[in-house]
Amino acid sequence: MDLFNPYNLQVITFIVLNGILAISIYITLATGQLSLGHAGFMSIGAYVASILTKQADVPLIFALLLGGLIAGVIALLIGAPTLKLHGLYLAIATLGFGEVVRVIFLNMEITNGALGITGLKSIGSTLYDWLKVTGLTGDSFGLSVLQMKAVLTLLFLLLLFGLVLFLTLRLHRSRIGRAFEAIKADETAAKAMGLPVAYYKMLAFIIGAVLAGFCGGLFAHITTTITPDDFNYHKVVEILSFAVIGGSEIVWGPLFGAFILTTLPEVLRVLAEYKMIMYGAIMVLVMAFRPHGLIGTDTFAKLFDRRRKQAARQAEEGM
Amino acid sequence: MKKSSRLLPSLLSIILGASLLAGCGGGSTSDSGGQAGESGGSSGGGEIVAKIGVVSFLSGSGAAYGEAQKAGLELAQAELNKANEGKLKIELLFEDSGGKKESAINAVNKLINQDNVVAIIGPTLSGEMFAAGPIANEAETPIFGISNTAEGINDIGEYVFRNSLPESIAIPTAMKKAVDKLGLKTAAFIYAANDDFSVSGFQTMKKTAEELGLENLGESTFSIGDVDFSAQLTKVKELNPDALLISGLYKEGSMIVKKARELGIQSTIIGGNGFNNPKVFEIAGDAAEGLIVATPFSPEKQDEKVQAFVKAFEEKYGKKPDQFAAQAYDALYIMSQSLLQAGEADRNKLRDALAQLKDFNGVSGKLSFDENRNPIGEAVVVVAKGGKYVPFE
The missing domain is CATH 3.40.50.2300 (Response regulator)
Structure with missing residues (x-):
């Protein structure tokens, strides 16, 4: 595979972007909350970041961070009344929130209504301009400008993804992570143990929202154009299906789901008209054989368990 | 025994995932021979x-x-x-x-x-x-x-x-011709506010109306997916404009045309590019009679x-x-x-x-x-x- 082909780089970029989104849905799910508001938070982040870079010339990275933060603040406001809801009720309330955000953006002057914001400066171009200041160009690495921009975008995203993943894994092993797990397993029991359940649930909700908002900003500056329709109900389903297909027990589940669901449409391009049939069939197969998602806590355990048993058996035979 | 029966499906799904990966790699190698510089075949x-x-x-x-x-x-x-x-x-x-x-x-x-x-x-x-x-x-x-x-x-x-042709050419052509032939003086607008295509069409309509000297009596909006337009159209009926300008997609647009005629609105109806669809006649039926649209292509054109x-x-x-x-x-x-x-x-x-x-x-x-x-x-x-x-x- 030609690694420096911009097409391959672009697909990998989308995989990494969806990977961060997958972590955002995973963190909310880690406390057993089913939130369908992620597309809403994503759109808040996307619009805030886009307006900041396009109209106020704010540097990209600050705009992205601000987008995430504002999504987090909104999550705090929304979370206060809605997080008292459980299961399906929370799902419906957050779904409603997402739709409200979309309709607000549709009718606002600054977001340019249904026409959306176009002509944003892409991440690749921004980074390349910075690089030029240091005197390096694509030629220094033997790559064309186009390849260089794609490589820079991907590196930038990989860096962010690595950071987010590292923090998530650390979080999992910290006191907060253990609290999340306890709440997910049994909320009443967790409360009886003296855990401030409301606090931890809110925390998970906000972290998820900040990450989603951040992804929204990234999405806007990769596609260079956004309209409210990019964040509709279909986007919610897409994000959620990362966790459904991949599994939501450990962080690798949604990540694997994001990887599969982003790669699949590209791999299946060869099939043209039959693409959607295959796509559907694979989904059904996964659900039939692994209703809890492809990767669960047992997946790795079992693989290692089996290997250990084999090793033990071989050792026995050897004796 | 129980353990192994649960292991099988999980292995199956991993194989599935792995085969996808392999497919990805294989598919890409086969085609990526040439580089971007030399493009598109030979002469x-x-x-x-x-x-x-x-x-x-x-x-x-x-x-x-x-x-x-x-x-x-x-x-x-x-x-x-x-x-x-x-x-x-x-x-x-x-x-x-x-x-x-x-x-x-x-x-x-x-x-x-x-x-x-x-x-x-x-x-x-x-x-x-x-x-x-x-x-x-x-x-x-x-x-x-x-x-x-x-x-x-x-x-x-x-x-x-x-x-x-951008709407900025098609829509004014239709409006201009209608104004010239039918002597229209006043206009009311109705458009889908949640659709980029319709909003862009409406903006062109409004601008053209100003240029042609059509008096703007009022604007109302609807959403793609709506089925009831009585409120907006009752208002239009009171205004009684010479021309009713609709910017929307064919489905909602046709329903508006139908409802407008049902309410007894006599205005000349001019539609945006969304009306370029034969389904308009299925939905609006006889009410579509007299609807004016600009289209880049008409299969009836004697050419x-x-x-x-x-x-x-x-x-x-x-x-x-x-x-x-x-x-x-x-x-x-x-x-x-x-x-x-x-x-x-x-x-x-x-x-x-x-x-x-x-x-x-x-x-x-x-x-x-x-x-x-x-x-x-x-x-x-x-x-x-x-x-x-x-x-x-």
């Missing part, structure tokens, strides 16, 4: 072989548009390859965008960098073009819109073309070229072509003409040839590009009569 032996990529909305909610475009392109391909035998051979590579931006971006990237096409036709939606256009432009590959009517498409860059195209299309697909098929058909003819002029399948030479296009005579009217590559063409103004659109005289 050995006098015959130019040109690979043209097509990004279209072939699956999902807008698949009808994509199918029409594909049909138009394939018909043109067959005719052109026969007519230019020995001189030019066009290969078409279709990619589905599903109406999604990410997918359109990936498709354009794939066509340019992996398949090394000389030019791209599509994508279908204006939103997709705004996302994918800059990529083609940066890669110095001509990208040719055949259904992007929004403002600002040509501003993306020098390699972006389109033969779809030799148009009638030959309609006949060939009906023979091949068993139905009448719509404007999407017609514009796709024209686009490939423009491409082949420019390729022959360029003399070889080279992206930059093709761009220069395209930019010089003048007085191309296609089934959707005459077409030239101005210095900003904006299409200059003429729209046909049609009026609904007896269940179909006929030229408005």
Whole structure:
């Protein structure tokens, strides 16, 4: 595979972007909350970041961070009344929130209504301009400008993804992570143990929202154009299906789901008209054989368990 | 025992995942021989072989548009390859965008960098073009819109073309003709506020009304998906305008036309580009009578070229072509003409040839590009009569 082909780089970029989104849905799910508001938070982040870079010339990275933060603040406001809801009720309330955000953006002057914001400066171009200041160009690495921009975008995203993943894994092993797990397993029991359940649930909700908002900003500056329709109900389903297909027990589940669901449409391009049939069939197969998602806590355990048993058996035979 | 029975499915799914991975790797290696520099086939032996990529909305909610475009392109391909035998051979590579931006971006990237096409036709939606256009432009590959009517498409860059007349040409043509012929003085507007296409159409309508001196009596909005328009139309009835201007998609638009006539609104109704669909007559029925629309293409137009195209299309697909098929058909003819002029399948030479296009005579009217590559063409103004659109005289 030609690694420096911009097409391959672009697909990998989308995989990494969806990977961060997958972590955002995973963190909310880690406390057993089913939130369908992620597309809403994503759109808040996307619009805030886009307006900041396009109209106020704010540097990209600050705009992205601000987008995430504002999504987090909104999550705090929304979370206060809605997080008292459980299961399906929370799902419906957050779904409603997402739709409200979309309709607000549709009718606002600054977001340019249904026409959306176009002509944003892409991440690749921004980074390349910075690089030029240091005197390096694509030629220094033997790559064309186009390849260089794609490589820079991907590196930038990989860096962010690595950071987010590292923090998530650390979080999992910290006191907060253990609290999340306890709440997910049994909320009443967790409360009886003296855990401030409301606090931890809110925390998970906000972290998820900040990450989603951040992804929204990234999405806007990769596609260079956004309209409210990019964040509709279909986007919610897409994000959620990362966790459904991949599994939501450990962080690798949604990540694997994001990887599969982003790669699949590209791999299946060869099939043209039959693409959607295959796509559907694979989904059904996964659900039939692994209703809890492809990767669960047992997946790795079992693989290692089996290997250990084999090793033990071989050792026995050897004796 | 129990353990192993649960292990099997989990292994199966891992194998499934792994096979996908393998598929990904394999698929890409086989095709990525050439690099981006040398593009789109060769010109050995006098015959130019040109690979043209097509990004279209072939699956999902807008698949009808994509199918029409594909049909138009394939018909043109067959005719052109026969007519230019020995001189030019066009290969078409279709990619589905599903109406999604990410997918359109990936498709354009794939066509340019992996398949090394000389030019791209599509994508279908204006939103997709705004996302994918800059990529083609940066890669110095001509990208040719055949259904992007929004403002600002040509501003993306020098390699972006389109033969779809922007609404800013089509709608004013219809309004001007209607005002001239029917002596309209006042107007009311109704448009879908949650649809980019409709909002853009409305803005053009409003601007044109000001220029034509039509008095603006009021504006009301609806949403795509609405089924009840009584509130807005009762208001319109009170205003009693000479003209009712509707900017929306065909479904809601037709329902508005129907309801308006039911309420007894006598105004002349002028519709935006969304009304260019035969479904209008299925939904609105007799109420559609007298509806005025501007269209880039009318199969009823008494023109030799148009009638030959309609006949060939009906023979091949068993139905009448719509404007999407017609514009796709024209686009490939423009491409082949420019390729022959360029003399070889080279992206930059093709761009220069395209930019010089003048007085191309296609089934959707005459077409030239101005210095900003904006299409200059003429729209046909049609009026609904007896269940179909006929030229408005």
